[in-house]
Amino acid sequence: MSDPVTPATPTLAVRCSGITKHYGVGEAQVLALRGIDLDVRAGELLMLVGPSGCGKTTLISVIAGILDQDEGSCMLFGRDIKQFSQEERVSYRGKNIGFVFQSFNLIPTLTAAENVAIPLLINGMKMDAALVEARERLREVSLEGREESLPTQLSGGQQQRVAIARALVHKPKLVVCDEPTSALDGETGRKVMEVLKQLAVGSDRALVIVTHDSRIYDFADRIAHMEDGRIVSVDESH
Amino acid sequence: MFQIALKMLFGDRGKYFGIITGIALASLLMIQQPGILISIFSRTYSFISDVALPDIWVMDPMVKYVDDSQPMLDTELYRIRGVKGVEWAVPLYKGNQRVRLADGQLVGSNLLGLDDATLIGGPAVMLKGRLADLRLPDAVIVDEAGATGRLAKPATTPEGKPTPLQVGDILEINDKRALVVGIAQARATFQSQPIIYTTYTRATSFALSERKQLSYILVKAKSDESLQTVARRITHDTGMAARTAQEFKDMTFRYILNNTSILTNFGFVVVVGFIVGAAVTGQIFYNFTLDNLRYFAVFKAMGATDRMLRRMILLQALLVGFVGFGLGAGATALFAAATRGRAGLSMTLNWELLVGSGIAVALIVLFAALISVRKVLRLEPAVVFK
Incomplete structure (x- = not known):
C-alpha cells in the first residue's frame, strides 16, 4: 500500500550516476561522457538531444548495456548490469532491451515477419511461434499484408515501422532509439513517433530516444540536453 | 536462429554460388587427381594382379620392377x-x-x-x-x-x-x-x-x-x-629372387614411385587444389561475413550469445562445404564413370579417397568459419549505433 499522504515515487527505469567514458589513449584520448547523472522514469519517453559528438550515442550504448562505462553506475530497473557476468548481461539485454536504429538495420534477405521474429528466436522461441507473434506486432504497426515483403520492397517509413515492431516484439522494459526519424520525411517521422510512443511506453516501461530532429520534440515527456559529454539541462515542460 | 543463418546465406546468391563453386572445384581436384594417380599406380602392377594363380614370382635378382624382366x-x-x-x-x-x-x-x-x-x-x-x-x-x-x-x-x-x-x-x-x-x-x-x-x-x-x-x-x-x-x-x-605376388607389386610400385616424378606432379596439383580451395573459399566466406557484420552486431546487441553466433557461422560454413563437396564429388564420379575401363585416361574412385577429400574440405570450411567467427566475436555490439 502506498502512503496516502506522500505522492508515490515513480519507478526508475534507468538511474545513471557519475558515468564517465573515454575513447582512445594518450594524447588521442577523447572523454565522451564526463560524469553523467540521469534518471529515466518508467512510463516516460525521454529524449536525449544535443550537438553531434556530445556523447548522446555513447550514453544510450551504456544505458542499453552494449558498452561499459569507465566509472559510475548505471542501474536498469534497480539492477547494475555492469556487475553481471558477460553471459548474464547478454541474456538480460536479450529479454529487456529493444533497439531502433537510424538506418533500420533490417536483414535484407529476410522478410518483414522474419526480421521482427529475430529477438524471439534469440530468446529461444521456435520459428513458427515467433512468426505468429511477429505478424501480430506488424499488424499493430499497421503493416498487415506486408509480412512477407523484403525490406527493399518497403518504403523508409514502413521499414522503420518493421524495426519498431522488432524492437517491441519481445516486450522489452526499455527501448532505446538512435535517430529513429532522421532518415524519414516530416510526416512519416511523426507517424513513426506516434506508433513508437503508443506501443513502447507503458507504466512499467520506458523509451529513450537520441535525436537531432526538433520536429519530434513534442512527443517527449522530458528532454535532456547534452553538451560536451555532460547533461546541461533537463526540460520537464513537455 | 539456424534458419535465419541459412536465409542470410542463401539470400546472397552471388557469394553463395561463389563459395560452393570454389569448394566444388577444390573437391574435384582433390578427388580426381589422386584418383588418376591411384589408377596409374595400380597399372604398374596390373599384370601381376591379372596373373592371379601363382603365389610366388621367381626372377633374376637384377629385376627392379615387373616390366624390367631379365631373362634367365x-x-x-x-x-x-x-x-x-x-x-x-x-x-x-x-x-x-x-x-x-x-x-x-x-x-x-x-x-x-x-x-x-x-x-x-x-x-x-x-x-x-x-x-x-x-x-x-x-x-x-x-x-x-x-x-x-x-x-x-x-x-x-x-x-x-x-x-x-x-x-x-x-x-x-x-x-x-x-x-x-x-x-x-x-x-x-x-x-x-x-x-x-x-x-x-x-x-x-x-x-x-x-x-x-x-x-x-x-x-x-x-x-x-x-x-x-x-x-x-x-x-x-x-x-634367384623369389617374391610373393604382393611383395612383387610393392616392389614395382616403389620403383615407379621413386624413379618418376608422377607423385610429385600429382601431389602438387592436389596441394594447389587444397590451398586454392582454402584461399578462395576462405576469402569469399570471410567477405560474406564482413558484408553481414553489421547484422551480426545487431544480433549481439539484441542478446545473441557468442555460442549462438559461432554455431550460425559454423552451420553456414558446413552447409556450403557439404553442398560444394557433393557437387565436386558428383562431378568426379561422372568423370570416373565416363573413363571407366579406358586404356588411356582413367581414374579410381574409392571410399578412402572420398573420406580423405571430405576431411580436406571440412578443414577448408572450418578454416573459413574460424576466421569469420574470430571477426564476429571481436565485434563490439556498440557499433550498431555508428
Whole structure:
C-alpha cells in the first residue's frame, strides 16, 4: 500500500550516476561522457538531444548495456548490469532491451515477419511461434499484408515501422532509439513517433530516444540536453 | 536462429554460388587427381594382379620392377621345381615385340608366353574365343584395348575409322605369322601397350633368338608352407629372387614411385587444389561475413550469445562445404564413370579417397568459419549505433 499522504515515487527505469567514458589513449584520448547523472522514469519517453559528438550515442550504448562505462553506475530497473557476468548481461539485454536504429538495420534477405521474429528466436522461441507473434506486432504497426515483403520492397517509413515492431516484439522494459526519424520525411517521422510512443511506453516501461530532429520534440515527456559529454539541462515542460 | 543463418546465406546468391563453386572445384581436384594417380599406380602392377594363380614370382635378382624382366636360362625352371615346398612351377615369357599392321606400321606390344601345358598366367576373362585355342598353330590372343586400339586394322580411306581386330585376323610378329584366336579382357598396363598372349614356346619363337628367354617362373607353394618361407628357400637354394605376388607389386610400385616424378606432379596439383580451395573459399566466406557484420552486431546487441553466433557461422560454413563437396564429388564420379575401363585416361574412385577429400574440405570450411567467427566475436555490439 502506498502512503496516502506522500505522492508515490515513480519507478526508475534507468538511474545513471557519475558515468564517465573515454575513447582512445594518450594524447588521442577523447572523454565522451564526463560524469553523467540521469534518471529515466518508467512510463516516460525521454529524449536525449544535443550537438553531434556530445556523447548522446555513447550514453544510450551504456544505458542499453552494449558498452561499459569507465566509472559510475548505471542501474536498469534497480539492477547494475555492469556487475553481471558477460553471459548474464547478454541474456538480460536479450529479454529487456529493444533497439531502433537510424538506418533500420533490417536483414535484407529476410522478410518483414522474419526480421521482427529475430529477438524471439534469440530468446529461444521456435520459428513458427515467433512468426505468429511477429505478424501480430506488424499488424499493430499497421503493416498487415506486408509480412512477407523484403525490406527493399518497403518504403523508409514502413521499414522503420518493421524495426519498431522488432524492437517491441519481445516486450522489452526499455527501448532505446538512435535517430529513429532522421532518415524519414516530416510526416512519416511523426507517424513513426506516434506508433513508437503508443506501443513502447507503458507504466512499467520506458523509451529513450537520441535525436537531432526538433520536429519530434513534442512527443517527449522530458528532454535532456547534452553538451560536451555532460547533461546541461533537463526540460520537464513537455 | 539456424534458419535465419541459412536465409542470410542463401539470400546472397552471388557469394553463395561463389563459395560452393570454389569448394566444388577444390573437391574435384582433390578427388580426381589422386584418383588418376591411384589408377596409374595400380597399372604398374596390373599384370601381376591379372596373373592371379601363382603365389610366388621367381626372377633374376637384377629385376627392379615387373616390366624390367631379365631373362634367365630355361634350366632354372627345373631347379625351382626341385625346391622343397614348391607345388608346381611354370615358365612365363614377358617381352616387348613389334607387331606389323596391314599398312606396314609397327606397333610395340607386350608379348606374354604362357606355359604350353597349363596356360597358367592367361587372361581370366575371354570376350571372344577360348583360352585353349592358344594351342592352335600360330595362335595368339589379344587384349580388348589393343584389339580396338593400337592393333586395330587401319582405315582403308582417309576419313574411315580403324576396324577392331577380330578372331581370325592375321598379325605379323617379327616376320612370323600370328593368328588371332581370341579377344580377352585385361587390366590396362602402365605402358598402355597392347597385350598379346601365346604359348611359351611360340613366344620364344616370335622373339629374336637369345640364349636366355625365360622371364619369370610362376610358383605355387604347397598349402602347408608359408609363402615367405618357400620364397626365401628358393632364393637360398637357387640364387634367384623369389617374391610373393604382393611383395612383387610393392616392389614395382616403389620403383615407379621413386624413379618418376608422377607423385610429385600429382601431389602438387592436389596441394594447389587444397590451398586454392582454402584461399578462395576462405576469402569469399570471410567477405560474406564482413558484408553481414553489421547484422551480426545487431544480433549481439539484441542478446545473441557468442555460442549462438559461432554455431550460425559454423552451420553456414558446413552447409556450403557439404553442398560444394557433393557437387565436386558428383562431378568426379561422372568423370570416373565416363573413363571407366579406358586404356588411356582413367581414374579410381574409392571410399578412402572420398573420406580423405571430405576431411580436406571440412578443414577448408572450418578454416573459413574460424576466421569469420574470430571477426564476429571481436565485434563490439556498440557499433550498431555508428
